[in-house]
Amino acid sequence: MELYQAILIALFGYLAAECVPWLMGDFGGYYVLSKPLASGLIVGLILGDVKTGVMVGAAVQTVYLASMSVGGSIQTDIAVVAYPAVALGVVAGGDPNVAIALATTLGILGILVWNTMMFLNVFWGNLANKAAERGDYKGVILFHVGGTQITTFLLRFVPAFLVLFYGASYVSQISIYAPDWLMHTLGVVGGILPAVGISMLTSLLIKDGTYWVYFMIGFIAVVYFNLTLIAIAVIAVIIAVITYKNLSHSKNDKDDSGKGDDMEVEF
Amino acid sequence: MEPKKLKKSTLFKSYINWSFFHLASLGFERMEAFGFLHSMMPIIKELYGDDKAEEAKALKRHAVFYNVEPILGSVVPGIVAALEENRANGAVIDDAMINGVKVGLMGPLSGIGDSFFQGLMCPILLSIGISLAVDGSIVGPIFYIVTMFTFIVFFSYFVFFRGYKLGIESVGLFLGDNSKRVQEAFTVLGLIVTGAIGAKFVGLSLNINILSDGSVTVQTFLDNLFPSILPLILLVTTWFLMVKKRVKPTTLILIYVGLAFAGSLAGIL
Numbered sequence: 270m271e272l273y274q275a276i277l278i279a280l281f282g283y284l285a286a287e288c289v290p291w292l293m294g295d296f297g298g299y300y301v302l303s304k305p306l307a308s309g310l311i312v313g314l315i316l317g318d319v320k321t322g323v324m325v326g327a328a329v330q331t332v333y334l335a336s337m338s339v340g341g342s343i344q345t346d347i348a349v350v351a352y353p354a355v356a357l358g359v360v361a362g363g364d365p366n367v368a369i370a371l372a373t374t375l376g377i378l379g380i381l382v383w384n385t386m387m388f389l390n391v392f393w394g395n396l397a398n399k400a401a402e403r404g405d406y407k408g409v410i411l412f413h414v415g416g417t418q419i420t421t422f423l424l425r426f427v428p429a430f431l432v433l434f435y436g437a438s439y440v441s442q443i444s445i446y447a448p449d450w451l452m453h454t455l456g457v458v459g460g461i462l463p464a465v466g467i468s469m470l471t472s473l474l475i476k477d478g479t480y481w482v483y484f485m486i487g488f489i490a491v492v493y494f495n496l497t498l499i500a501i502a503v504i505a506v507i508i509a510v511i512t513y514k515n516l517s518h519s520k521n522d523k524d525d526s527g528k529g530d531d532m533e534v535e536f
Numbered sequence: 537m538e539p540k541k542l543k544k545s546t547l548f549k550s551y552i553n554w555s556f557f558h559l560a561s562l563g564f565e566r567m568e569a570f571g572f573l574h575s576m577m578p579i580i581k582e583l584y585g586d587d588k589a590e591e592a593k594a595l596k597r598h599a600v601f602y603n604v605e606p607i608l609g610s611v612v613p614g615i616v617a618a619l620e621e622n623r624a625n626g627a628v629i630d631d632a633m634i635n636g637v638k639v640g641l642m643g644p645l646s647g648i649g650d651s652f653f654q655g656l657m658c659p660i661l662l663s664i665g666i667s668l669a670v671d672g673s674i675v676g677p678i679f680y681i682v683t684m685f686t687f688i689v690f691f692s693y694f695v696f697f698r699g700y701k702l703g704i705e706s707v708g709l710f711l712g713d714n715s716k717r718v719q720e721a722f723t724v725l726g727l728i729v730t731g732a733i734g735a736k737f738v739g740l741s742l743n744i745n746i747l748s749d750g751s752v753t754v755q756t757f758l759d760n761l762f763p764s765i766l767p768l769i770l771l772v773t774t775w776f777l778m779v780k781k782r783v784k785p786t787t788l789i790l791i792y793v794g795l796a797f798a799g800s801l802a803g804i805l
Contacts, residue, residue: 287559287562288559288560288561288562289560290556290557290559290560291556293555293556293689294555294556294557294558294559294560294606295558295559295606295607296555296606296607296685296688296689296692297685300607300653300658300684300685300688301680301681301684301685301688302681304658304662304680306662306665306666306669306676306677306680307677307680307681309669309677310674310677310678310681313672319672319674320671320672321672322672323669323672323673323674323676323677324669324671324672326669326677327665327666327669327670327676327677330662330665330666331666334659334662334663335655335659337650337654337655338654339646339650339654340603340646340650340736340737386562387562387563387564388563388564389563390561390562390563390564391563391564391565391566391789393561393563394561394563394565394566394569394570395565395785395786395789397561397570397573397599398566398570398596398599398785401573401592401595401596401598401599402592402595402596402599403592404588404591404592404595406577406581406595409570409573409574409577409595410574412561412570413557413560413561413570413571413573413574414557414560414561414574417560417561418560450800450801453800454796454797454800454801457740457796457799457800457805458564458792458793458796458797459564459739460738460739460740460767461738461739461740461770461792461795461796462563462564462565462789462792462793463564463565463567463601463734463737463738464734464738464767464770464771464774464792465565465774465778465785465788465789465792466564466565466566466567466569466600466601467601467730467733467734467737467738467771467774468771468774468775468778468785469566469600469601469778469785470600470601470635470639470726470730471727471730471734471771471775472775472778472779473600473631473632473635474632474635474636474639474723474726474727474730475727475775475779476632476723480723480727481772483723483724483727483728483731484727484728484730484731484734485731486728486731487727487728487729487730487731487732487733487734487735488731488732488734488735488764488768489731490728490731490732490735491731491732491735491736491764492735492762492763492764493763496732497647498643498644498646498647498729498732498733498736499643499644499647499648501643501728501729501732502640502643502644502647502729503644504728505640505724505725505728505729506640506725508724508725508728509640509721509722509724509725509728510721512717512720512721512724513717513718513720513721516716516717516720
């Protein structure tokens with residue numbers, strides 16, 4: 270693979286990834302160009318063999334038909350599969366099995382990249398928050414877009430480029446530098462830090478200690494009953510409407526009898 | 537004074553900011569908070585630009601934990617823009633209510649949005665694309681790219697402006713004599729969903745054996761006592777530290793990251 274080809278493919282691996290804004294965010298990236306079917310065309314164009322590119326992309330796509338990213342956690346980093354893995358499959362003579370086999374190894378690297386990004390963005394987020402407190406619009410954008418995208422670019426472009434230019438043997442070397450304890454620790458951090466974000470919501474919503482009972486309804490619905498967020502939201506609306514109806518009317522008791530129903534429609 | 541009315545161009549800027557930057561700074565702590573704030577910046581500038589204190593308060597109001605499926609979730613910045621417009625015109629809409637609306641919507645919208653777009657539309661359009669791509673025909677990938685992207689852009693644009701209209705039309709219901717009751721109802725709604733999100737997002741478990749062969753662990757004991765009790769304790773403690781002890785979120789993050797590294801290296805987390 271030529272140097273410029275490796276650079277271009279690694280660049281697309283960054284641009285099409287989740288959390289990269291330049292292709293209209295996830296609208297053009299994650300949902301569209303990070304699909305192996307779409308990447309096959311782009312990789313084929315860059316490597317000068319569109320036909321093979323599309324065939325490998327389509328074959329890899331069948332394996333990842335139902336790949337999902339839900340609520341900020343991923344099973345596979347699809348952009349890593351779509352660009353470096355598909356490209357190496359094309360270079361290896363158009364064998365989709367090469368790409369599919371590589372995808373598994375690269376996918377582990379991809380999850381490390383993802384978790385590191387989620388971790389670093391906590392710090393960029395805190396700088397953006399300080400800017401927001403100052404009323405500084407430019408500062409918010411500087412950290413929320415500028416800062417995050419510099420680190421995300423480095424995290425995604427550099428390993429993809431090394432893998433493409435020096436071959437897949439580099440993958441195993443990179444994973445030596447990223448041992449199990451680091452993966453595990455980032456997982457622990459990822460479990461604990463949402464507590465800080467969620468406590469900002471509880472500190473806004475909880476007016477006195479008794480309000481914790483409402484929080485507990487949602488919490489227990491998940492840990493004991495394993496309900497989905499949709500089911501819990503329906504229960505929450507019902508309880509909210511009951512609360513609304515039970516609160517004493519300050520005045521004008523008669524003219525707002527239908528308003529509780531209107532509120533329901535709003536959701 | 538003339539009531540403030542958001543310009544169409546301001547709303548369009550808000551949509552553009554959301555559609556490009558919704559996930560730009562996705563992080564463990566606040567997820568899409570700054571993506572949402574970015575979409576609110578043109579709105580805040582137009583509504584509160586002449587009052588620096590209100591402006592900074594509004595920016596801070598939207599810099600909190602937020603996480604939604606971004607396509608269907610485009611409806612929320614529209615609704616909240618309408619709420620902010622009314623607030624700027626003197627309506628009694630407090631921070632708890634605005635965040636109650638945001639939190640109350642993000643759960644169901646994510647559930648519906650993820651299952652519809654990732655669970656249904658992507659696999660269907662991809663399957664058609666794959667079948668069109670036999671023998672390496674470029675029709676397959678082009679079909680997928682064009683249909684999926686066009687649909688997402690039109691759909692998200694439509695729901696954003698629909699959300700604004702809905703917000704303007706329904707905001708009257710929240711106001712006047714009813715406002716206290718409605719705010720209370722939204723607080724309740726928001727808190728129940730927050731509890732569910734807390735249970736889904738926060739994870740903490742201990743890796744300590746009671747019997748040395750690993751057959752009885754502290755974690756199995758805790759799970760039998762109350763599932764997810766450690767995340768619950770963590771959430772209550774964090775709230776307590778932030779609200780009662782006035783510990784800053786930044787300080788908490790540094791402490792928690794330190795504890796996570798120490799605990800993980802010591803092998804107990």
